[in-house]
Amino acid sequence: MGSMWITVMGNRCPYCQRGALFESWFGLREACADCGARFSRQPGAWVGPTVGSYGVGGVVGIVGGVLLIGGNLYFPHAEVALAFVACAAAIVSYRFWKAAWVGWLYDNGYVYPDADPP
Numbered sequence: 001m002g003s004m005w006i007t008v009m010g011n012r013c014p015y016c017q018r019g020a021l022f023e024s025w026f027g028l029r030e031a032c033a034d035c036g037a038r039f040s041r042q043p044g045a046w047v048g049p050t051v052g053s054y055g056v057g058g059v060v061g062i063v064g065g066v067l068l069i070g071g072n073l074y075f076p077h078a079e080v081a082l083a084f085v086a087c088a089a090a091i092v093s094y095r096f097w098k099a100a101w102v103g104w105l106y107d108n109g110y111v112y113p114d115a116d117p118p
């Protein structure tokens, strides 16, 4: 079980553990090039990773704001820099949320080749 999470976080298909999940940083393949396992079967399947990455951006923004103000570290235009960092954290974390989400979908029986339904 634990190895499946290592597999998906390492950009590998949870079904065959060989094919790559992503073809680019954000570009999740529709299906595994190796075994044909389909990663997305329903519209709206990626709402979870989107919410998760927005959450990361929000936490980074709030914690950064508290540190800037509470730690008396504010400098001119610090809010602009903090907004940039929070957005970057949300964008970078999206891929990892999406990989974890594929693992969760697989764990719940939604990731399998069309030719081999469960």
Ligand SMILES: [Zn+2]
Pocket: 013, 014, 015, 016, 017, 018, 019, 032, 033, 034, 035, 036, 037
């Ligand atoms: Zn595969």
